[in-house]
Amino acid sequence: MKHIVVKNTVLALCLILNHAIFAAHEVLIEAESFQEKAGWKVDQQFTHIVGSPYLLAHGLGVPVENAKTQVSFPALGDYRLWVRTKNWVPGDWQAPGRFKIMVDGKTIPTVFGTESGWKWQNGGTVAINKEKCLIEIKDLTGFEGRCDAIFFTTDKAFNPPNTIETMRDWRNRLCGIPAVPQSVGNFDLVVVGGGIAGCAACLAAQRQGLKVALIHDLPVLGGNAGSEVRVHTEGIPGRGSNILKGIDTIHWPNGAAEAIADTIKRKETMDYASGVTQFLSWRAYAANTKANRIISVDAKHIETGQTKRFQAPIFIDCTGDGWIGYWAGAEYRYGRESRDEFHESWDQYGDLWSPEKPDNRVMGASVLWNTHRVEEAAHFPQVPWAMDVAKDNLALAGEWYWEYSSDDKHQIDDAEEIRDHLFRAIYGSFYNAKRNPDNSNIQLQWVAFIAGKRESRRLMGDYIYTLKDMTEGRYFADTVAEETRNVDIHYQKNLAAGNDSKYDFLAEAIYRRTDKYYIPFRCLYSKNIDNLMMAGRCFSCSHIGLGGPRVMNTTGQMGVATGFAAAICKIHDTTPRGVYKEHLQELRTLIGYASEMNKAQND
Numbered sequence: 353m354k355h356i357v358v359k360n361t362v363l364a365l366c367l368i369l370n371h372a373i374f375a376a377h378e379v380l381i382e383a384e385s386f387q388e389k390a391g392w393k394v395d396q397q398f399t400h401i402v403g404s405p406y407l408l409a410h411g412l413g414v415p416v417e418n419a420k421t422q423v424s425f426p427a428l429g430d431y432r433l434w435v436r437t438k439n440w441v442p443g444d445w446q447a448p449g450r451f452k453i454m455v456d457g458k459t460i461p462t463v464f465g466t467e468s469g470w471k472w473q474n475g476g477t478v479a480i481n482k483e484k485c486l487i488e489i490k491d492l493t494g495f496e497g498r499c500d501a502i503f504f505t506t507d508k509a510f511n512p513p514n515t516i517e518t519m520r521d522w523r524n525r526l527c528g529i530p531a532v533p534q535s536v537g538n539f540d541l542v543v544v545g546g547g548i549a550g551c552a553a554c555l556a557a558q559r560q561g562l563k564v565a566l567i568h569d570l571p572v573l574g575g576n577a578g579s580e581v582r583v584h585t586e587g588i589p590g591r592g593s594n595i596l597k598g599i600d601t602i603h604w605p606n607g608a609a610e611a612i613a614d615t616i617k618r619k620e621t622m623d624y625a626s627g628v629t630q631f632l633s634w635r636a637y638a639a640n641t642k643a644n645r646i647i648s649v650d651a652k653h654i655e656t657g658q659t660k661r662f663q664a665p666i667f668i669d670c671t672g673d674g675w676i677g678y679w680a681g682a683e684y685r686y687g688r689e690s691r692d693e694f695h696e697s698w699d700q701y702g703d704l705w706s707p708e709k710p711d712n713r714v715m716g717a718s719v720l721w722n723t724h725r726v727e728e729a730a731h732f733p734q735v736p737w738a739m740d741v742a743k744d745n746l747a748l749a750g751e752w753y754w755e756y757s758s759d760d761k762h763q764i765d766d767a768e769e770i771r772d773h774l775f776r777a778i779y780g781s782f783y784n785a786k787r788n789p790d791n792s793n794i795q796l797q798w799v800a801f802i803a804g805k806r807e808s809r810r811l812m813g814d815y816i817y818t819l820k821d822m823t824e825g826r827y828f829a830d831t832v833a834e835e836t837r838n839v840d841i842h843y844q845k846n847l848a849a850g851n852d853s854k855y856d857f858l859a860e861a862i863y864r865r866t867d868k869y870y871i872p873f874r875c876l877y878s879k880n881i882d883n884l885m886m887a888g889r890c891f892s893c894s895h896i897g898l899g900g901p902r903v904m905n906t907t908g909q910m911g912v913a914t915g916f917a918a919a920i921c922k923i924h925d926t927t928p929r930g931v932y933k934e935h936l937q938e939l940r941t942l943i944g945y946a947s948e949m950n951k952a953q954n955d
């Protein structure tokens with residue numbers, strides 16, 4: 353019999369043992385649940401593509417320490433070993449992310465990470481002679497090897513499922529994850545995504561006495577400003593300075609380690625906000641709806657795999673990728689509008705700025721990185737698998753313009769490929785630089801493994817923010833945020849006519865000067881999902897409209913506005929649109945616009 357139903361007592365024991373679950377003679381170990389991760393990173397960003405978070409050997413070219421976990425086997429004997437993994441750069445070279453599995457100190461001969469595409473790689477037969485065994489993942493390269501799960505089965509004919517849908521049920525069943533997540537109770541507000549916008553929304557709402565749940569899929573807060581991505585916050589704080597000063601950053605160079613101090617400051621601010629319950633390392637994966645309203649959001653812990661259901665009358669999507677809106681069926685846009693739709697053309701730059709016909713081009717994602725000088729000469733291995741991308745580029749650090757976007761790559765659906773393309777650009781360019789003897793003492797210091805994103809889905813509200821709103825400095829009756837920063841739109845350098853750049857991972861920015869501009873509240877709630885607001889880069893705007901207000905002090909102001917709006921929704925038992933229609937003055941007073949009630953020139 354293939355799958356024997358697990359008894360409750362066994363199940364409970366298995367859940368305690370870091371959710372390694374035994375269904376008779378089957379043992380599934382989720383790699384991200386390993387007790388000691390050592391040098392392996394939990395990579396949660398591509399769960400929607402891979403089907404699960406995974407462990408990543410992010411050693412910058414030096415093999416990372418073994419990840420270890422204790423596993424109990426239901427019976428002794430011979431098992432077939434399967435490992436779900438991927439050769440992340442297949443080609444005519446040794447796979448870069450190779451690793452091995454050790455069982456109770458014995459190394460299994462199979463080298464994993466050598467087959468293309470996410471799949472279960474067959475590790476052959478393993479004799480299990482002890483009930484309790486130590487399982488280790490042994491990195492061989494330090495170059496981004498990845499292990500999703502390890503599966504032992506006594507059924508040699510069984511092939512584990514590999515599509516996201518079939519795997520989800522199978523894995524949940526083996527791991528004892530219930531089909532319907534357990535409720536964590538009711539909140540006044542659920543905020544998903546703990547970037548600057550999400551943190552600001554929580555702080556504003558809790559100041560008004562709301563009971564807030566913040567769901568964020570990393571252990572640290574800040575989104576792109578956090579210690580994993582390290583982008584400094586730009587823009588003005590507007591009326592939100594009181595709130596934003598506790599979560600913003602100083603102006604260190606992008607990628608700098610000073611980001612860590614600001615991440616600690618942000619943590620202290622958020623921990624002090626007693627009305628906010630933080631669910632860190634929880635990744636939302638579904639929004640449950642009824643008649644154009646979100647009833648609840650489901651989230652999964654990125655290490656334990658446990659699930660929870662969050663209920664509230666109001667939800668704010670601060671995921672950047674507009675996930676909550678997407679799952680709830682909110683209207684959204686992806687890509688560039690035609691230059692005529694909102695009269696956003698700029699003749700001087702033609703198609704680089706805006707296209708004649710709508711297309712799927714967006715600004716790209718970046719992986720920031722840097723190096724340092726060390727006392728001894730530092731070896732860096734050959735990276736033949738990186739050179740197709742890096743070519744002869746030579747570099748010792750990567751700033752914001754190390755950015756990748758391609759018309760045939762989707763920033764969400766192809767996000768892992770995009771991040772990996774940037775890894776190849778970095779390791780290949782650094783290898784080229786290391787060939788110069790002057791750089792023999794230079795070593796990679798830090799390379800992000802979380803990609804910083806700029807643009808993907810934009811959820812549509814009652815108003816779509818566009819270039820003209822910025823260049824004309826329109827002041828709206830429902831102004832809730834303001835900015836002075838120039839509009840900038842990025843394009844891949846190699847797309848510019850006459851530009852002979854052979855590197856596809858470098859971008860350039862086109863800047864358009866503006867004076868002060870204002871953002872209306874109607875851009876911050878969904879057009880068709882009644883109880884959904886959005887703050888951050890997924891707010892309601894055109895592609896060019898994102899060019900100014902995507903920086904994090906502005907998105908923070910959006911967060912403040914939506915957090916206060918949630919409080920007004922509660923007081924008056926209304927929706928965000930109800931706030932716009934009936935309680936605008938109250939909202940603007942809370943934000944700090946009380947003295948400007950009559951300033952509206954438009955609308």
Ligand SMILES: Cc1cc2nc3c(=O)[nH]c(=O)nc-3n(C[C@H](O)[C@H](O)[C@H](O)COP(=O)(O)OP(=O)(O)OC[C@H]3O[C@@H](n4cnc5c(N)ncnc54)[C@H](O)[C@@H]3O)c2cc1C
Pocket residue numbers: 544545546547548549550567568569570574575576577583584585586587606634635636637670671672673675717718720751752804805806887888889890902903904905907
């Ligand atoms: C390299 C680079 C340089 C930049 N330079 C600047 C700059 O100098 N200054 C500036 O202010 N801005 C800069 N920007 C732009 C700015 O960082 C982004 O526009 C901004 O981060 C958007 O904020 P956000 O809150 O919408 O998204 P994010 O900052 O991405 O935060 C969203 C968070 O939500 C989490 N999340 C996503 N999905 C889920 C889910 N399903 N469940 C739970 N959590 C989830 C993500 O992990 C993420 O941490 C730069 C961007 C890049 C990439």
